[in-house]
Amino acid sequence: MKLALQINMNPSLYLRDPEGTDLGKNIIKHSIQLIHDTGFEAFTFKKLAESIGTTEAGVYRYFENKHKLLVYIISWYWRWLDFQIGYQTKNLTNPISKLKKVITILATTVEDDLMTGHVDESILHQILISEGSKAFLTKQVNQDNKQEYFKPYKDLCNTVGEIILECNPKYKYPHSLSSTIIEMAHLQNFFMNHLPSLTDFSKSKNESEIINYLEDLVFNTIRI
Amino acid sequence: MKLALQINMNPSLYLRDPEGTDLGKNIIKHSIQLIHDTGFEAFTFKKLAESIGTTEAGVYRYFENKHKLLVYIISWYWRWLDFQIGYQTKNLTNPISKLKKVITILATTVEDDLMTGHVDESILHQILISEGSKAFLTKQVNQDNKQEYFKPYKDLCNTVGEIILECNPKYKYPHSLSSTIIEMAHLQNFFMNHLPSLTDFSKSKNESEIINYLEDLVFNTIRI
């Protein structure tokens, strides 16, 4: 018997549900690998089709363009993170421990979750660091937002925001602080690995230093 | 008599110095406008050439590709900001006032600086918000870094980091906090205008709210 975690996705992101077929699952699986290997700019549906062993037209039957595929993949990860946070904090009564757990989850490269067969979360985490903001830093952001493409991100931001408010109900900027933590968990990681002089982390490149920085930032900010 | 501010740029960013000729200055001027109007993804050298009234090949004589042009433009803005910070804080003795001034400069849409003829800083500020991180979120970031393309950003980060240390010499993460302030001054602005539920700012979309958020964040973090 196998436990499977099904994450429900916004249907207007795709033309045909990739969860429903083998080819669809392969598109998700291989695009995660290929975006990670080549970067989003060099990623094309042609290369993706080749790596799967199908044709370009085959991929186009599932996704209108590579932007929607990126948004799909990234939304998937936000939803998965949101689930992880709920799951891993549900037995914690102390909101401070909860918030610490959240920071750790956001800033740590996860192990591949075996409950989600064709998705490798550890690579997804890397994609989020390098490509995540390209999902919304576009001219079409307002249209995309109307289609609710960013709801998973907003939901996650809310989840974290509520934990912040549990720690300090009077704190005035729970959502902004939440989006700051989420973005910085990724960006400080990118800087640590590629532009270290924008950080204060040692050459060991250890994620725990990012966690320490974020904990210091957050708990001083909300005055705990 | 005219006062002109000359910002010196990394020569390996360009093939021919755009500051040296009319066509070069037009390339800078029109690319700022065009990147702002169309977004970096849709921006091409052909469209740029058309808007200037020259040919595609003409633009290629100045810049190898659009990525280098983006890095050029963004580096220019980091240098200009660094200069602004030095200039506008030089008479301030209190480091806290200095840091407040820095936050305001970073988070405020500037007026067009008349000392820099062909560059419109207010549009550049918008470009930085929407396209800034695309300069380093690439597969070539390590090569670009070796060529010192990000030195202006690092210098700015250092300038701000030193002011943070003046406020609290014992604070452990001056560079990370500095890059956090710089990035968030832009990103919270983007969120405020396009994805407001990721922030706590009112519908008035006033930059002063971002400044308040960042001041609260920074001064609580460094425990002032």
Place this chain on the structure above:
DNA sequence: TTTTAAATAATAGTATTACTATCTTAAATA
């Protein structure tokens, strides 16, 4: 079991992008 519908594979084609190359003209400099 047969029919038929749906998904996929195979192939071709187009407009645009991201360049490179070459040749000519104009202007500045020696």
Place this chain on the structure above:
DNA sequence: TATTTAAGATAGTAATACTATTATTTAAAA
């Protein structure tokens, strides 16, 4: 005046981002 240098004009190519068509396979419904 001769000569370098920048700019304009034009052409060409490989790759990208698609759309369209037809044939073949597979799976579901009759």
